[in-house]
Amino acid sequence: MSLKRAILAGVSAALVSTTAMAGGFDRGGVQIDQLFDAGTTMGARAAWVMPQRELKNYQRAGNSAVDNRAALIGGGVQQQVAAFTLGNGGTPPNAAQLAGIQALVTAGVDAALAPLTPASASSVDVEGDYSNFSLGFKVNVSEGVDCLGHYSQPYGADADYGTGNAQSLSAVSFKISTNDYGLTCSYQFSAGETAVGKAFGRIIVGGSYQEIEGFQSRQSFGDFIPLGGFGGVADATGLGLFNVTDEAFGFRVGASYEIPTIALRATVLYSSKYDYDLTGTQNNTGFNPNLALTPVGVVPITASTEIPQALDIRLQSGIREGTLAFLNMRWQDWSQLQSIRINGGLNPADPTGNTGSNLAFEPFYQDGYTISAGVGQVITTELSGLAAIGWDRGTSTTSGTQTDTWTLSGGFQYKPFENMEFNFGGLIGVLTSGTSGPNPAQVDQSNNVTYSFDNDMVYALSGSFKAKF
DSSP: OOTHHHHHHHHHHHHHHHHHHOSTTBSSOOOOGGGGSSSOEEEEEEEEEEEOOEEEEEEESOOHHHHTHHHHHHHHHHHHHHHHHHHTTTOOOOHHHHHHHHHHHHHHHHHHHGGGTTOEEEEEEOBOOEEEEEEEEEEEEETTEEEEEEEEOOBEEEEEOOSSSTTTTTOSEEEEEEEEEEEEEEEEEEEEEETTEEEEEEEEEEEEEEEEEEEEEEEOGGGSSOOGGGSOOTTOOOEEEEEEEEEEEEEEEEEEEEEGGGTEEEEEEEEOOEEEEEEEEEEOTTSOGGGOOSSOSEEEEEEEEEEOOEEEEEEEEEEETTEEEEEEEEEEOGGGOSOEEOBSOOOTTOTTOOOSTTOEEOOOOOOEEEEEEEEEEEOSSSEEEEEEEEEEEOOOSSSSSOOOEEEEEEEEEEEEETTEEEEEEEEEEEEOOEEEOOOTTOOOGGGOEEEEEOOEEEEEEEEEEEEEO
């Protein structure tokens, strides 16, 4: 029985592990395993990932409304003095009456602000379920030359925090999506004879055009403080909406060493960074008008960031007839993403209407490392299976939820015909516990929040189809 059956099942399940919860925004990167298929093949793959992260003990050191207490009291006193004067035949209040109005307004404002000093929330479910899709078409161009055209969604993020809680000033919802259109080719050549069979080398080169879209919504504190007649807006959504996009090009280069008779393959692949100069808009018309932010409207915003460079090392070998072992390792330079300034927008944490100097997305990441290892086994003529374990070092440092992740995955391949195969995989994992707090280098006071989280679970399902011609 050929070891290739186990290889294919192994690749399928291993990709579930990598895609599920890698660090940063990684959802598996750009995969080129189909390039190693013989002949012409067409394949498609989809995954569904379900992280269960819950954040607890939210505390915010301060907020725009608390910091703006004096202005809220002053505005409330002006309203009450005007109402008193109108009802008193045009005669303003005397000193004693004015003192009474000031005391009444101050008590009302402080009572409304008290629950939010600091702002808090018992728990927030944060990680959103997401899907991932890829498509590839591989051809043998000429002797030793193979090319793979591929589409994938290699990076992304989905988080929903909800409104009216301590996180809402930093983000109510946060989403990133990518579309990658790539072409990767290889040249295979003889590398001589070995004791176990003929060896081959392979040079790999390729490139991608990648699109990125980002969305974030934020809520100003004044929009969910029930100040009533003292200047607040009770139960208002009060959202500011950020939308940015850009496109970039990247390349990949690598090499492999192969001995087909024992299913041995060692591959090293370097992927370049993608530099993005993001442009878009902030719609801040939903912010509370009592905060007097200016300018109000749909304003242009810009930011510069990157999807960082990465290095993949993949090793596999047959260890006995019908059995294959593999080890996959990935490094990505996520430490390049620290404090990313957003230029031109309004910050809901600044009631004076600061236009951009302290508005930022601040992940403060460290480099990401992902390792997975497993064994594949041919079961019958039509069926192969695999089990694997995985570890991902969390990219979060002082802030964020991306702690270490441990996973157990499995998969099987069903091949009803010689030119057709179906792969199915599943994963269960543990998102480890941790705490998050302000970073000394942060510039956006909206991110001045602390919280904790326990060990949580993540689940994933994956399926793929491949046809050979």
